[in-house]
Amino acid sequence: MQAAAPPATRASPSDRRHSALCPPPSTPQPQRALCAGQPCETLLVLDGTTGLNMLNQAKEFSSAVALTGLILTKLDGSARGGAVVSVVDQLGLPVKFVGVGETLADLQAFDANSFAEALFPAPPAGGGA
Numbered sequence: 001m002q003a004a005a006p007p008a009t010r011a012s013p014s015d016r017r018h019s020a021l022c023p024p025p026s027t028p029q030p031q032r033a034l035c036a037g038q039p040c041e042t043l044l045v046l047d048g049t050t051g052l053n054m055l056n057q058a059k060e061f062s063s064a065v066a067l068t069g070l071i072l073t074k075l076d077g078s079a080r081g082g083a084v085v086s087v088v089d090q091l092g093l094p095v096k097f098v099g100v101g102e103t104l105a106d107l108q109a110f111d112a113n114s115f116a117e118a119l120f121p122a123p124p125a126g127g128g129a
Contacts, residue, residue: 042069044058046058054083067091070095071095
């Protein structure tokens with residue numbers, strides 16, 4: 001018989017600060033050792049089809065975990081993920097990656113210019129009103 005897993009606990013504020021302040025992998029080893037066993041990135045994955053509900057999800061999640069960024073998924077169909085702008089504005093979290101398909105290869109670094117162009121496509125050249 002397996003022992004029951006310990007109940008989940010919320011990270012204390014000092015734990016959250018430590019996790020959020022961990023240096024990136026490119027940092028020299030002695031400095032990285034400061035956060036051994038701690039996540040250096042804590043990313044929240046948001047479904048691009050959920051609309052403004054993603055703001056509520058992000059607020060709730062960030063109240064329990066020190067987030068360092070966002071991943072926006074399901075941008076391969078008609079969803080544009082524009083509601084993420086509210087999340088970025090209100091929580092001050094950067095979008096780090098976007099998912100445009102179903103495989104790991106479809107996870108791309110976030111490009112703000114491309115995202116804005118997809119939200120607000122330019123009118124056709126030479127076309128009338």
